[in-house]
Amino acid sequence: MKPRQTPTLELNVPDGFEGAADIATELASQYFGAPMPWQPHLLDVMLATDGDGMYVNSEVGISVPRQNGKSWVVRSRCFDGLMRGEKILYTCHHGDTSDEMFQELKAPFEDDEEEELRDLLKYVRKTNGKQAIVLNNGGTIRFTTRTDSGGRGKSFDVLIIDEAQELTDMQQAALLPAISAGKMHNPQTIYLGTPPGPKCLGTVFANLRKSILKGDSQMAWMEWGATEIGDKNDRARWYECNPSLGIVLELKAVESECNQMAPDTFARERLGWWADDAEVANPALPPGLWAKREVRKAMAGGKLAFGVKFSTDGRTAAISWARAVRGGPSYVELYDVACTDGGTAGISDMLLRNKGEIAAVCIDGKSGADALIQRLGDNAFPKKAVITGSPAIVQAAASMLLDELKDGSLGHIASPALDESAARSVKRDIGAAGGWGFGDGPNSMAAPIESASLALYAARTTKRDPSRKQEANF
Missing domain, CATH: 3.40.50.300 (P-loop containing nucleotide triphosphate hydrolases)
Known part of the structure; x- marks a missing residue:
């Protein structure tokens, strides 16, 4: 041949x-x-x-x-x-x-x-x-x-x-x-x-x-x-x-x-095969629901919070931000999906640059999270503004994001990486009591949508309310 x-x-x-x-x-x-x-x-x-x-x-x-x-x-x-x-x-x-x-x-x-x-x-x-x-x-x-x-x-x-x-x-x-x-x-x-x-x-x-x-x-x-x-x-x-x-x-x-x-x-x-976009079995979010909540521009006002999700090996981090108005609407947006082979300095620098405006940041992941939290603490990021992820928080964050998508209070702009993660992530069982979180789907990563859920959770649950109101310098 x-x-x-x-x-x-x-x-x-x-x-x-x-x-x-x-x-x-x-x-x-x-x-x-x-x-x-x-x-x-x-x-x-x-x-x-x-x-x-x-x-x-x-x-x-x-x-x-x-x-x-x-x-x-x-x-x-x-x-x-x-x-x-x-x-x-x-x-x-x-x-x-x-x-x-x-x-x-x-x-x-x-x-x-x-x-x-x-x-x-x-x-x-x-x-x-x-x-x-x-x-x-x-x-x-x-x-x-x-x-x-x-x-x-x-x-x-x-x-x-x-x-x-x-x-x-x-x-x-x-x-x-x-x-x-x-x-x-x-x-x-x-x-x-x-x-x-x-x-x-x-x-x-x-x-x-x-x-x-x-x-x-x-x-x-x-x-x-x-x-x-x-x-x-x-x-x-x-x-x-x-x-x-x-x-x-x-x-x-x-x-x-x-x-x-x-x-x-x-x-x-070896054969250059591109996976198709077949339906995802056991999707974390109902098909079409995420796309239905797309808006044309980011929401202004409300508390600003960030979510950071590290991959299992710590080499990848997805960073999202959210705004939420108490008793009102919310919004999430993917900031970046970054390789962390060079450390977490880039993430911490961005958070520190905007610490006067950030109400809270929720950080999850066994590899990478501790290093980022330590770096933030060493540079005077407010301790009360840092939420360390846990299985309970991951479950609550996923459920909160799904609930606000269903009732129409949560919006997001078009973002290919986040859109794909939201549409193709699967339900990942957490614990023995029926809890769930986002899991990697076929040819997709759950980290972007999980970071968005953590950001939303932080914005909704934090009691901090920074006084500065200028635009964040992302």
């Missing part, structure tokens, strides 16, 4: 631009090796231009299972852009991925035998977190892992978002303005990733794909992926969904994955 060299799904890709990347492909082949047949097609889509030299596809999305060689495509696109003087921002989720891409792209410019490239090179900046390659023609590429503020205050022509399945709404909001004023006046955004897993923080990549499938977006989209979980032992599907199987992707490696992975995991990780 031979691997499929054309995407299993291709949308919004105009005809007639084959060969648009011939020069880029030939150039990249000299430094990064010859491409497989499927790779130049992706470059054609990225580099196709109209009669005015503008990119035909200013937004491109690519989904390919891991280890198939998409890095060759990224290197080639970046290398071509550098030669043409573009300023490129390459972002990813993991530092190792960023460093690997940096090392691969700078190698030709530092090769003693490549005199022409060395003459083009202005400098290479190797400081971690600020790695960059800068050419004399103005071509620049900066490598960075993503943060909620990454890209702010800087201008680029091209934005490459690798590991796009991990991209959050706040990270996207920080990154996109970076290409709004590039000197080339020909911006392009490229998303590269895989179908997100159940614990994935990002929702942007999945929501982009949904919009494309609905016909609501003109983003060029190419993917290799199965349409169902199916029989994981069906090798024909392996070759259908992995364009480099048997070439750079070892067959024995896939056999080992098949032997060890559950069918749905194998389908997602």
Whole structure:
């Protein structure tokens, strides 16, 4: 069997631009090796231009299972852009991925035998977190892992978002303005990733794909992926969904994955399967109820409170805020879903910045909660304003949120991450007396909606009433 060299799904890709990347492909082949047949097609889509030299596809999305060689495509696109003087921002989720891409792209410019490239090179900046390659023609590429503020205050022509399945709404909001004023006046955004897993923080990549499938977006989209979980032992599907199987992707490696992975995991990780939005069994909230309470703008007035929910391993935290008027309406909104590998400083800094306005904050989670509470205490956050989560509080908070949704007193704005968490979380039994809380549903996390419930609980139950009334500086 031979691997499929054309995407299993291709949308919004105009005809007639084959060969648009011939020069880029030939150039990249000299430094990064010859491409497989499927790779130049992706470059054609990225580099196709109209009669005015503008990119035909200013937004491109690519989904390919891991280890198939998409890095060759990224290197080639970046290398071509550098030669043409573009300023490129390459972002990813993991530092190792960023460093690997940096090392691969700078190698030709530092090769003693490549005199022409060395003459083009202005400098290479190797400081971690600020790695960059800068050419004399103005071509620049900066490598960075993503943060909620990454890209702010800087201008680029091209934005490459690798590991796009991990991209959050706040990270996207920080990154996109970076290409709004590039000197080339020909911006392009490229998303590269895989179908997100159940614990994935990002929702942007999945929501982009949904919009494309609905016909609501003109983003060029190419993917290799199965349409169902199916029989994981069906090798024909392996070759259908992995364009480099048997070439750079070892067959024995896939056999080992098949032997060890559950069918749905194998389908997602190796066959590029995107889970559908089938109904959730035992949903925590009645279907449609959350969407019914959507409002156009945030509520003003009432007590302000926050809820912070840490994942079991402490590496993820969902933060929401709520307002509640005694005897009146309430409102919840997701502030962020953050990776806490670097600690809880970002969360505590935000809470401390607004401590004069926050009536209370409810913090739950065995891993992470203690560290955050300690940090707040060390920085003079009011002790009476901190509510430590417990099974009883988690139950009460979930029931309170459901009750206020039912009676119509609770509102929220549209928020993809929170909306999905609310719609797809399941009931999680707590204790032996029929108590319940929010649990992770199929391909979704409960942390966002649970943090919202904790914020609402804090706003409703606290007796504190800060006197400052100015807007919170979130």
